[in-house]
Amino acid sequence: MAAKKVIFVVADGMADRPIPKLDRRTPLEAAKTPNLDQLAKDGISGAMNTVDVGVRPGSDTAHLALFGYDPNVYYTGRGPFEAAAVGFDLKEGDIAWRGNMGTVDENLVITDRRAGRISDTTPFADEMNGTVIDGIEFILSPGSGYRIPLIMRGKGLSDQVSDVDTHVANVKVHEPEPLDSSEEAEFTAKVLKKFLQRSHEVFKGMEINTKRAKEGKPQANYLLIRGAGFRPELPNFKDKYNLDAACIAGAGMYKGIARLLGMDVFDIPGATGKPDSNLLAKVDKLKESYNDYDFFFFHVKGADPLSHDEDYEGKVKFLEKFDEVVGELRQFKEAVIVVTADHSTPCTLGEHSADDVPVTIYSPEVRDDDVEHFNERECAKGRLGHIRGMNLMPIVIDLMGLASMFGA
Amino acid sequence: MAAKKVIFVVADGMADRPIPKLDRRTPLEAAKTPNLDQLAKDGISGAMNTVDVGVRPGSDTAHLALFGYDPNVYYTGRGPFEAAAVGFDLKEGDIAWRGNMGTVDENLVITDRRAGRISDTTPFADEMNGTVIDGIEFILSPGSGYRIPLIMRGKGLSDQVSDVDTHVANVKVHEPEPLDSSEEAEFTAKVLKKFLQRSHEVFKGMEINTKRAKEGKPQANYLLIRGAGFRPELPNFKDKYNLDAACIAGAGMYKGIARLLGMDVFDIPGATGKPDSNLLAKVDKLKESYNDYDFFFFHVKGADPLSHDEDYEGKVKFLEKFDEVVGELRQFKEAVIVVTADHSTPCTLGEHSADDVPVTIYSPEVRDDDVEHFNERECAKGRLGHIRGMNLMPIVIDLMGLASMFGA
DSSP states (O other): OOOOOEEEEEETTBBOOOBGGGTTBOHHHHSOOHHHHHHHHHSEEEEEESSOTTOEEOHHHHHHHHTTOOHHHHOOOHHHHHHHHTTOOOOTTOEEEEEEEEEEOTTOBEEETTTTTOSOOHHHHHHHTTEEETTEEEEEOOOSTTBOOEEEESTTOOSOBOOSOOSSSSSBOOOOOBSSSOHHHHHHHHHHHHHHHHHHHHHHTOHHHHHHHHTTOOOOOEEEEEEEEEOOOOOOHHHHHOOOEEEEOSSHHHHHHHHHTTOEEOOOTTOOSSTTOOHHHHHHHHHHHGGGOSEEEEEEOTHHHHHHTTOHHHHHHHHHHHHHHHHHHTTOTTSEEEEEOSSBOOTTTTSOBSOOEEEEEEOTTSOOOSOOSOSHHHHTTSTTEEEEHHHHHHHHHHHTTOOOOSOO | OOOOOEEEEEETTBBOOOBGGGTTBOHHHHSOOHHHHHHHHHSEEEEEESSOTTOOOOHHHHHHHHTTOOHHHHOOOHHHHHHHHTTOOOOTTOEEEEEEEEEEOTTOBEEETTTTTOSOOHHHHHHHTTEEETTEEEEEOOOSTTBOOEEEESTTOOSOBOOSOOSSSSSBOOOOOBSSSOHHHHHHHHHHHHHHHHHHHHHHTOHHHHHHHHTTOOOOOEEEEEEEEEOOOOOOHHHHHOOOEEEEOSSHHHHHHHHHTTOEEOOOTTOOSSTTOOHHHHHHHHHHHGGGOSEEEEEEOTHHHHHHTTOHHHHHHHHHHHHHHHHHHTTOTTSEEEEEOSSBOOTTTTSOBSOOEEEEEEOTTSOOOSOOSOSHHHHTTSTTEEEEHHHHHHHHHHHTTOOOEEOO
16 A cells, blocks of 8 residues: 655755764764664665756755756746745736845945845835836835845836846946846836835935934845746646645745645744744644645755854754654654755855755655665665656655556 | 865776676776775765766767766767867868778778878878868878878868768778768768879879888878868857866877867877876976966876777786876865766777766865775765766866855
């Protein structure tokens, strides 16, 4: 009898490189992870390049591939994914941008791309949200921290418009320019320029900035946007796999991707998407809703920000906390349980790398192998071999007994 | 901190098959190679098909793939690569052919495809170089040994013309025939026929052939050409990777490929591209120019001709000599060091095979694995798994910390 449920666990940025201060072990090798190890013993393991060998994946492209959506086909830029992350319901024709509240001087030279890492952009979003210029509506919503995604809604827009954010400080903000010769690109750039000027004037005059000036903090006076993109046209997960899917995640980005795929997305108190997240609350949610879904996307973010902070000791501790979650999930002995990462984030690097990630797939029927420890080194010896992210869902579907035969 | 330099070592034809007289070991397994073994211990290893599984690569296609240029896109036939190898500066519209000086009898039947492996084609090239027929210039230059590449320069040429060389002896030379119905192909074949007839007449009457006849040697009386091709349009290596690259090689073919990619190419006294090559002179050149480049293509030819000669004992000795080179290169502890081959040349076969080649990548940050010996058998157990040649440069670029992220 094939398994009927899938618990699909993605520990963001879990994989790493050898760390000199851990005797050239990775955090996964250094952490005590009896439950992950048992899962590896009971399952089949491998090494996986989520996008491709030598490709440094973003979390967004990696997740698309993990769910079986080729990012070379479906990825339309970060803007739409971040908009989805904050709960925007993008409509066809909308253009979404990623954005930061930044600081510019009187010559529009960027002095701080994140306005002193301002912690809340709500007042700025509220002030400009709903502005209409030349028939185009500008929709703003606070993102996490200094982030503030922007949607342009209306007729005749194009995503072929250049970034305003310069990606580096101490240069003048870029004017948005059309990237092709279409009327739509020209129109989009033109109306966007008007909006950016107007919002700059408004932001400058806001009381919160007067207050920040008094406190010696950088002004949040410019909307630095980048990564324009249309809503990606993603086939619904349910249509693709005929599985009812739920997302159990804390961080907005992953909820956003799940929403784009048409999964049900839970809001779980205490699931913050940070290292302090209440992971066991997420397990409880899974237990509670176990009978209602076929597929659970269980996302754990904490290891990734710790890696970006190069905090390998914190990462070891977090992985031990994560191991308890895996211990709880192992109780579902009839399910297919996948544990993997979306990409490596080596603490020695502080950012994503192209290194492969370990993957273990457990099901009651799986061909278990000789791998006894869940980590980068040991999983790479497993009998799954080296796979790509796009291979994972087909394997899962086959272990569920749901794969259709090619031929007869 | 990511490595900033790359030493990219290709030992031509290094990989082999089990050799009965070496107790079914390969030359790499039989040779004492402590430095290669240490590099494998410190690095990550794998098995690599430079072009694809089951594809028997030429040195040219293999090198294109190793440098990240898909040979299915960029390879335009061996002719242009061999022309580049002897230093021809091909111009747009030129057709390049590989050629041998061969021996034909009075009925134009080939009796020796290499004219008794004649060692110098200079007199023949000099005699016919600069000939103009129907507005087409024929440019000849001596290649190594019996080789003599040919360039056709002028308006209205096509590379869709069949080989003259039959690839086997004891058959009549082929007339060049158009391979499509274009005017250009017809014209090219026609003018080429005239040239081949004229040159045959000239070669027959040359004093050197009279002398060879007296000595009982085969006449060098026919230009056997094959592999017509236009100049390949290869994106510059610097544009592609933003790395300043230098080529340290003895053999002409590899210098030629490096020139086509826009690398700086050194002429190193004593670097002959043969088993007797002064490999340490090449190491000295690398040390001397280390600060001037980001990427060193370090090519070692010797193992390949020994393999073609089925000289497995000579190959073992050469690989031990090569190991000393690796010992020198290992001193660059902050660099990314790649050691691999472009293809296997089994001594039991005397020519290239489709077998994969071992590859080891070292960098200070690399995920080392449990491989302790650099050879075909052990590297295939490494955690790099089985990769393709096209995967190699992306991995190197990622280890340099220079890979751009796909997504965010």
